[in-house]
Amino acid sequence: xxxxxxxxxxxxxxxxxxxxxxxxxxxxxxxxxxxxxxxxxxxxxxxxxxxxxxxxxxxxxxxxxxxxxxxxxxxxxxxxxxxxxxxxxxxxxxxxxxxxxxxxxxxxxxxxxxxxxxxxxxxxxxxxxxxxxxxxxxxxxxxxxxxxxxxxxxxxxxxxxxxxxxxxxxxxxxxxxxxxxxxxxxxxxxxxxxxxxxxxxxxxxxxxxxxxxxxxxxxxxxxxxxxxxxxxxxxxxxxxxxxxxxxxxxxxxxxxxxxxxxxxxxxxxx
Numbered sequence: 280x281x282x283x284x285x286x287x288x289x290x291x292x293x294x295x296x297x298x299x300x301x302x303x304x305x306x307x308x309x310x311x312x313x314x315x316x317x318x319x320x321x322x323x324x325x326x327x328x329x330x331x332x333x334x335x336x337x338x339x340x341x342x343x344x345x346x347x348x349x350x351x352x353x354x355x356x357x358x359x360x361x362x363x364x365x366x367x368x369x370x371x372x373x374x375x376x377x378x379x380x381x382x383x384x385x386x387x388x389x390x391x392x393x394x395x396x397x398x399x400x401x402x403x404x405x406x407x408x409x410x411x412x413x414x415x416x417x418x419x420x421x422x423x424x425x426x427x428x429x430x431x432x433x434x435x436x437x438x439x440x441x442x443x444x445x446x447x448x449x450x451x452x453x454x455x456x457x458x459x460x461x462x463x464x465x466x467x468x469x470x471x472x473x474x475x476x477x478x479x480x481x482x483x484x485x486x487x488x489x490x491x492x493x494x495x496x497x498x499x500x501x502x503x504x505x506x507x508x509x510x511x512x513x514x515x516x517x518x519x520x521x522x523x524x525x526x527x528x529x530x531x532x533x534x535x536x537x538x539x540x541x542x543x544x545x546x547x548x549x
Contacts, residue, residue, distance in 0.1 A: 297538070299346060299347075299350060299537060300343045300346050300347070301342075301343075301346070302346075304346055304349050304350070305349065308345075309341045309342060309345040309376065310376070310379050312379075313337070313341045313372075313375055313376065313379060314337065314338040314341060315337065315338075316336075316337055316338075317337045317435055317438045317439065318438050318439075319434060319435075319438050322434065323434035323435070323437075323438055326431075326433075326434045327434065327435070329419060329431075330431060330432070334369065334370050334432075337370075337372070340370045340372035341372045341375065341376065343372065344372040344373040344375075344376055345376060347373065347466070347496075348373070348376055348377070350535070351494055351496070351533075351535060351543060351545065352462070352464070352492075352494060352545075355377055355380065355382060355462070356380055360381045360382050360383060361382050361383070361461040361462055361491075362382070362383045362385075362459070362460045362461045362462075362490075363377055363382050363383065363384045363385070363460060363461065363462045363464065364384075364385050364387070364455065364459075364460040364462070364463045364464070364488065364489075365384070365385070365386050365387065365463075365464050365465070365466070366387050366448055366463065366464070366465040366468060366469075366485075367387060367388060367389075367448065367465060367466070367468030367471070368386030368387060368388055368432070368436060368441065368443065369388070369432050369468075370432055370435050370436070371386055371432070371435060371436045371439055371441045373464070373466065374386050374441055375439060375441070378441075384441070384442065385442050385443070385444060385460070386436060386441050386442065386443045386444070387443065387444050387445065387446065387448065388430045388432060388433075388436070388443060388445055389428070389430055389445055389446060389447045389448060390414070390417035390421065390423045390428075390429075390430055390447075391417045391418045391419060391430065391431050391471070392414050392417055392418065392423075392471070393418060393470075393471050394418050396418065399414055399416075400412055400413070400414065402449055402471050402472065402473065403470055403471060403473075403474065403504070403510075404474055404510070405449060405473050405474065406473060406474060406476075406477060407449060407450070407451060407472075407473045407474075407477035407480055407481070408449070408450050408451060409449070409473070412449070417429075417430070417431070418431075419431050425447075428445040430445065448468075448471075448472045448481075449472045449473045451480065451481065451484050452484060452487070453484055453488065455488045456488075457487055457488070458487075458488070458489070458490045459488055459490075460488055460489055460490065461489070461490050461491045461492070462489060462491060462492045462493070462494070463485045463486075463488050463489040463492075463493050463494075464493070464494040464495075465485070465494070465495050465496070466496045467496055467497065467498045469481060469495060469497065470497065470498055474509075474510065474513065475510060475513035475514045475516075475517050476509070476513040478513075478517045479517060479520055482495065482521070482524070482546075483526075483527055485546075486526075486527035486528070486529050486546065487527070489529075489548070490548065491547070491548050492545065492546060492547050492548065493529065493545070493546040494543070494544070494545050494546075495521070495543070495544050496535070496537060496542060496543045496544075497514075497518070497537075497542040497543075498538075498542070499538045499539075499540060499542065500514050518541060518542070518544075521534075521544040521546075522534055522541070522544070524544070524546055528548050528549055529546040529547060529548055529549065530546065530547060530549055531544055531545070531546055532545055532546065532547040533545035
């Protein structure tokens with residue numbers, strides 16, 4: 280893959296790649312009442328200072344998710360209320376918008392265990408239901424305690440009063456009944472759950488929970504992961520499998536380009 284060293288060129292390339300998240304698609308702005316800053320107390324403000332700052336601004340998060348809803352699930356802007364489950368809610372902007380439009384929403388999250396620190400194992404390379412994967416602290420230094428869960432965005436989602444179910448998405452089955460939600464969505468998060476060789480098992484789990492549709496958006500494979508043949512091959516095998524998905528009563532009805540690659544997939548119940 281060709282790389283460019285000129286910062287100005289790199290900035291232009293990045294702007295082009297993320298255009299879908301930033302351009303004005305239809306000349307309509309997000310609901311104004313969702314654009315105010317997060318109502319954080321002193322502790323929440325302290326925690327926000329340790330977050331990725333591109334996700335600390337509520338208005339920016341809302342604008343990005345406003346575009347994604349219009350691109351990938353515009354039916355939710357006009358449909359009757361749906362029951363929507365989002366895997367790895369993060370800042371919760373997607374669910375904030377859908378709740379504004381009358382939908383019943385449920386978020387999920389768990390400890391962020393994506394990066395190696397002092398030799399700690401990384402969740403991206405574990406097998407699904409790996410009994411040997413253990414971390415005492417997440418990437419932000421939060422203690423991992425299933426009895427009293429904490430996660431990087433807890434202060435944000437609590438400030439906007441989103442309902443949450445907290446569990447480790449690298450372990451299945453998930454704590455939801457069969458066909459308990461109309462739509463199950465997962466935006467740029469499945470990579471943190473386990474190795475891509477097991478992602479299709481998780482898609483089957485999404486379909487078990489969903490009554491109507493499933494939407495998954497991947498991140499682009501990171502350069503250091505692309506160098507790992509097993510990871511790279513499994514990543515691309517998963518993309519091809521999603522394009523051709525036809526089981527569990529669902530088929531693939533849409534593939535979407537994001538960051539210059541086909542990374543979005545929509546499955547619909549038949």
